Amino acid sequence: MSDQIQNSAPSAARQPRAEAGQFRIQNFPDPVALALAEDIGSGDLTCEYFVDAVRGGKARIFAKEPCVLAGMDCAVRAFALVDATLDVRAVRRDGDTLQPGDTAIEISGPVRGILTAERTALNFIQQLSGVATLTRKFVDAVKPHRARILDTRKTTPGLRALEKTAVLAGGGTNHRLGLFDMVMVKDNHLAAGTTLAQLAENVRRFRAEHPGVRVEIEADRLDQVRDFLTLDGVDVILLDNMTTAQLAEAVQLRDGKNRAVLLEASGGVTLATVNAIAATGVDFISVGALTHSAPAVDFSLELVET
Numbered sequence: 001m002s003d004q005i006q007n008s009a010p011s012a013a014r015q016p017r018a019e020a021g022q023f024r025i026q027n028f029p030d031p032v033a034l035a036l037a038e039d040i041g042s043g044d045l046t047c048e049y050f051v052d053a054v055r056g057g058k059a060r061i062f063a064k065e066p067c068v069l070a071g072m073d074c075a076v077r078a079f080a081l082v083d084a085t086l087d088v089r090a091v092r093r094d095g096d097t098l099q100p101g102d103t104a105i106e107i108s109g110p111v112r113g114i115l116t117a118e119r120t121a122l123n124f125i126q127q128l129s130g131v132a133t134l135t136r137k138f139v140d141a142v143k144p145h146r147a148r149i150l151d152t153r154k155t156t157p158g159l160r161a162l163e164k165t166a167v168l169a170g171g172g173t174n175h176r177l178g179l180f181d182m183v184m185v186k187d188n189h190l191a192a193g194t195t196l197a198q199l200a201e202n203v204r205r206f207r208a209e210h211p212g213v214r215v216e217i218e219a220d221r222l223d224q225v226r227d228f229l230t231l232d233g234v235d236v237i238l239l240d241n242m243t244t245a246q247l248a249e250a251v252q253l254r255d256g257k258n259r260a261v262l263l264e265a266s267g268g269v270t271l272a273t274v275n276a277i278a279a280t281g282v283d284f285i286s287v288g289a290l291t292h293s294a295p296a297v298d299f300s301l302e303l304v305e306t
Contacts, residue, residue, distance in 0.1 A: 029158075031074070031158060031159060031162060032074050032077045032078050032081060032120070032124070033081060034158075035078070035120045035123065035124070036078060036081055036082065036117070036120050039119060039120050040082075040116060044112070044115070044116045046115075047111075047112045047115055047116055048112075051111055051112050051115060052111075053110070053112060054110075055110070055111045055112070055306060056108070056109060056110060056111065056306070057108070057109075057110075057111040057114065057303050057304075057305055057306035058106070058107065058108040058303070058304050058305040058306075059106075059107045059108075059114050059118075059301055059302060059303045059304060060103045060104075060105065060106050060107070060301070060302060060304055061075065061103070061104050061105040061107075061121065061122065061125065061299055061300070061301050062101055062102060062103045062104060062299065062300060062302070063098040063099065063100060063101070063102050063104065063129075063297065063298070063299055064100055064101075064298040064299060064300055065100055065297060065298050066097070066098065066099055066100065066133075067097075067098050067129045067130075067132070067133045067297040068095065068096070068097055068098075068129065068132040068133045068135070068136045068169060068170050069092055069093070069094055069095065069096045069097075069098050069104060069125075069129055069132065069169070070094045070095070070125070070128040070129045070131060070132035070165070070166035070169040070170070071094070071124040071125040071126075071127065071128030071129060071162070071166065072090050072092070072093060072094050072104065072105070072125065073094075074121070074124035074125070074128070074162065075104075075105055075121040075122070075124050075125045076088050076090055076105065076121075078117045078120040078121040078124065079107055079113065079114070079117045079121060081117070082113050082116050082117040083109060083110055083112070083113025083114075083116075083117070085109050085110060085113070086107055086108070086109035086110065086113050086114065086117075087107070087108045087109055088105065088106075088107050089105065089106045089107075090104070090105055091103045091104060091105060091106055092104050094132070094165070094166075094169040095132070095168075095169040095170075095171075104125065104299070105121075105125075111303070111306060114301075114303070118301045121301070122299055122300070122301060124162070125297075125299050126296040126297050126298070126299050127294075127296050128162060128163065128165075128166040128169075129166070129296075129297040129299070130294040130295050130296045130297045131163050131166035131167060131170065131290060131291055131294045132166045132167070132169040132170035133170065133294070133297055134170070134289065134290055134293075134294040134295070135149065135151075135166070135167050135169075135170025135171060135172040135290050135294075136170040136171055137271060138172070138269075138271065138274055138285075138287055138290065139170065139171040139172060141271050141274045141275055142274055142275055142278040142285065143275075145275070145278035145279055145281075146278075146283075147265075147277070147278035147282055147283060147284060147285050148172075148173045148283065148284050148285070149171075149172045149173060149274075149284075149285055149286075149287060149290075150172065150173050150174070150175040150264065150284050150285065150286040150287065151163075151164055151167040151172055151173075151174055151175055151286070151287070151288075151290045151291055152175055152286050152287070152288045152290075152291065153175075153176070153178065154288040154291055154292040155291045155292070156291070156292075160177070160178070160291075161177075163291045164177065164291075167290055167291070170290075172290060173284070175286060176214075181213065182213060182214045182215075182216065183206060183213060183214065183215045183216065184216045184217075184218070184238070185199070185215075185216070185217045185218065186218045186238075187218055187220060187240070190218075196227050196230075196231075199217075199231065200231050200232070203215055203231055203232070203233040203234060204232065204233060206233075207233040214235045214236065215233055215234050215235050215236075216234070216235060216236035216237070216238055216264070217231075217234055217236075217237055217238065218237075218238040218240050219237055219238065219239060219240065219250075220239075220240040220241060220242070222246060222249060222250060222253070225237060225239070225250045225253055225254070226253060226257075228261075229253060229254060229257040229258045229261060230257070230258075234261060235261065235262060236261065236262045236263070236264055236283075236284070237250075237254075237261055237262075237263055237264070238264045238266055238286075239263055239264065239265050239266065239282065240266050240267050241266070241267035241268065242265070242267075244276050244277060244279075244280055247263075247265055247277060247280040247281075247282055248280040248281065250263060250280075250282075251263060251280055251281040251282060255281075262283040262284065263281075263282045263283050263284070264282065264283065264284040264285070264286055265277050265280070265282045265284070265285045265286070266285070266286040269285055269286070269287045269289075270289075274287070
């Protein structure tokens with residue numbers, strides 16, 4: 001069994017049920033086109049009245065603070081959708097480390113098109129680079145331990161695919177993309193009084209019908225960890241809001257009973273605590289903050305020639 005939860009970039013934010021790794025993009029709105037429509041509306045009044053239609057120029061988008069770059073495809077696409085005659089060149093790529101002043105994109109052509117697409121392009125690159133930059137900080141913070149940093153489903157509605165791709169750019173690992181590609185039995189699923197025997201039967205039945213899909217079960221107590229390690233067909237146990245001492249004991253239980261099961265730590269993980277969590281020996285650490293609390297990175301567009 002692989003030690004990676006998900007290693008491919010997602011292609012859509014919501015999908016019909018599918019085997020893990022099978023993604024389809026049809027019938028989903030283009031987030032870049034939606035963002036442009038939201039911004040431009042019936043037209044760019046400022047450019048229409050204050051920028052000569054035939055004026056050409058050159059511009060660049062550059063970083064104003066250290067960061068890990070992400071969102072390049074979206075930024076480039078924003079310019080292309082506004083004016084197909086623009087020449088847009090990606091100087092750097094997702095995952096690159098930038099320093100203040102480093103150029104990410106160069107654009108040449110009609111100035112109206114450059115300025116109309118400017119804000120939408122910057123919004124995507126700033127937000128997604130923020131996700132990638134925070135992810136890289138967590139990935140670096142767990143060293144020298146082997147734990148992998150996972151994202152979650154705590155994403156901006158409609159932008160999950162983009163944000164999870166930014167996590168990959170930062171060196172993180174994608175967890176499940178949605179409800180369709182992995183089973184995660186959480187405390188609320190167990191709250192109805194499911195017995196261990198019933199849980200075992202449900203896992204067996206699911207495995208028979210979906211042999212390629214991972215199964216993860218949440219435990220918030222060590223006695224649950226002991227029980228879940230006896231179940232056939234469980235790939236991952238999520239250790240929710242446990243202390244580092246409890247996490248270390250859970251790792252010992254796993255190593256003594258069923259080393260095939262992977263362990264994921266979750267709950268209130270910060271840059272200050274993640275290394276100690278990784279030191280317990282867990283395989284994964286999931287961090288919701290990667291996508292719900294990443295601060296935007298400061299980028300700017302400047303006209304360099306008109």
